[in-house]
Amino acid sequence: MSYGETPSQTVGPYFAYGLTPVQYGYDFTDLANFVVAGPDAKGEHIRVMGQVFDGDGVLVSDAMIEIWQADEAGQYSSEPVSMDNAGFRGLGRCGTGTDADNRFVFHTVKPGVVADAAAPFINVTVFMRGMLTHAFTRLYFSDESDANGTCAVLQSVPADRRDTLIAARNDTPTGPEYRFDIYMQGDRETVFFDV
Amino acid sequence: MTGFKPRDWNSHAPYIAPGYKSTLLRGPTKPLVAIKPGLSEGTGPVFARAVVRDLDWDLTKNGCVNGAPIGERIVVHGRVMDGDGRPVPNTVIEVWQANASGRYVHKVDQHNAPLDPNFRGSGRCMSDENGNYVFYTIKPGAYPWGNHFNAWRPNHIHLSLFGPGFATRLVTQMYFPGDPLLDLDPIFLGTPDEDARNRLVAKFLIDKTEEGFALGYQFDIVLRGRFATPMED
Ligand SMILES: [Fe+3]
Numbered sequence: 001m002s003y004g005e006t007p008s009q010t011v012g013p014y015f016a017y018g019l020t021p022v023q024y025g026y027d028f029t030d031l032a033n034f035v036v037a038g039p040d041a042k043g044e045h046i047r048v049m050g051q052v053f054d055g056d057g058v059l060v061s062d063a064m065i066e067i068w069q070a071d072e073a074g075q076y077s078s079e080p081v082s083m084d085n086a087g088f089r090g091l092g093r094c095g096t097g098t099d100a101d102n103r104f105v106f107h108t109v110k111p112g113v114v115a116d117a118a119a120p121f122i123n124v125t126v127f128m129r130g131m132l133t134h135a136f137t138r139l140y141f142s143d144e145s146d147a148n149g150t151c152a153v154l155q156s157v158p159a160d161r162r163d164t165l166i167a168a169r170n171d172t173p174t175g176p177e178y179r180f181d182i183y184m185q186g187d188r189e190t191v192f193f194d195v
Numbered sequence: 196m197t198g199f200k201p202r203d204w205n206s207h208a209p210y211i212a213p214g215y216k217s218t219l220l221r222g223p224t225k226p227l228v229a230i231k232p233g234l235s236e237g238t239g240p241v242f243a244r245a246v247v248r249d250l251d252w253d254l255t256k257n258g259c260v261n262g263a264p265i266g267e268r269i270v271v272h273g274r275v276m277d278g279d280g281r282p283v284p285n286t287v288i289e290v291w292q293a294n295a296s297g298r299y300v301h302k303v304d305q306h307n308a309p310l311d312p313n314f315r316g317s318g319r320c321m322s323d324e325n326g327n328y329v330f331y332t333i334k335p336g337a338y339p340w341g342n343h344f345n346a347w348r349p350n351h352i353h354l355s356l357f358g359p360g361f362a363t364r365l366v367t368q369m370y371f372p373g374d375p376l377l378d379l380d381p382i383f384l385g386t387p388d389e390d391a392r393n394r395l396v397a398k399f400l401i402d403k404t405e406e407g408f409a410l411g412y413q414f415d416i417v418l419r420g421r422f423a424t425p426m427e428d
Contacts, residue, residue: 018291018317055220080243130217132208194227
């Protein structure tokens with residue numbers, strides 16, 4: 001017997017008090033937040049941030065971004081996500097509605113290379129009002145150009161669109177930061193994957 | 196390695212669904228680049244049962260301040276499974292919804308229906324070892340939205356699940372049988388295939404209805420399937 005998939009539907013404009021309650025100031029616990037790796041996690045601590053733009057180039061203030069990544073050794077966690085924020089969690093979730101510049105910002109560690117890949121990357125999922133199905137993309141690192149050049153997934157992307165997947169490193173006084181802006185449409189439309 | 200069957204795009208809406216105006220500037224327009232799911236898509240977050248606290252699965256109680264929420268109490272039962280009917284155990288289901296008068300607690304909801312001081316409208320539950328889940332809530336009201344003149348969302352509950360891997364991630368909405376707004380709703384109608392979108396409508400079941408307390412509904416959720424063995428098609 002086979003069963004058809006349940007269709008995806010939009011998160012709508014009012015997800016915050018259900019999915020990102022702590023970030024938006026609602027009285028409920030959250031499953032995931034901007035801390036992907038707490039202070040006790042091994043590896044190079046980094047921030048990943050960006051903005052989301054619609055087809056008119058207008059900043060999206062009601063998107064929700066999720067990330068899923070390996071730890072610094074290239075291992076995906078199979079342990080329950082720790083609900084204290086001290087160690088490595090692997091999962092992050094952030095809405096774009098609370099930052100003054102409508103950024104999403106994650107505190108994490110740079111992932112190692114996983115066994116079936118050639119370059120380090122972070123899975124990024126985009127949800128928002130106006131998307132009936134979420135979209136998957138990947139964040140690669142600008143300081144990994146040799147490894148990026150050997151990554152089969154990256155090389156399968158049309159050459160003129162590859163740089164939409166590369167987050168630019170910026171070493172700031174408060175640590176390394178990678179900028180990953182997401183363009184839903186237009187000349188710089190981010191590459192989204194059918195996984 | 197975990198292999199997932201490809202997403203069945205016939206069961207989902209296109210990114211650009213013109214009846215739902217916000218999709219026009221927000222849905223990707225270029226073709227998706229297909230990649231074979233690997234470790235990063237075949238793995239996903241695992242949660243301990245402790246993330247679901249005592250009242251998280253009872254929205255009729257988890258927002259009470261000085262009384263009980265107004266509205267029709269319902270109990271939603273369902274089973275999370277894959278496309279072959281295999282249960283998806285131990286997966287968290289996050290739920291959120293409007294109150295009985297169609298108003299969200301969310302600070303930007305401008306609809307002038309009343310808030311209910313005893314209803315927050317968010318919670319979560321977890322499927323058991325057989326994929327079964329249950330939560331109690333108040334039947335949400337319809338609410339207007341700005342998509343077109345006299346646009347009203349049918350009664351619905353938002354649900355969010357991870358399933359066994361990042362590739363099975365699903366955010367969806369559960370609707371109610373017999374709702375006259377369904378045939379007018381661009382979000383529900385965004386899924387072009389009629390059989391597929393009717394899977395979004397819960398079933399009313401008298402035998403899940405609790406005598407003197409709450410109406411019972413069944414809403415099964417089907418996530419993408421796995422390739423079990425190479426022999427199985
Ligand atoms: Fe809604």
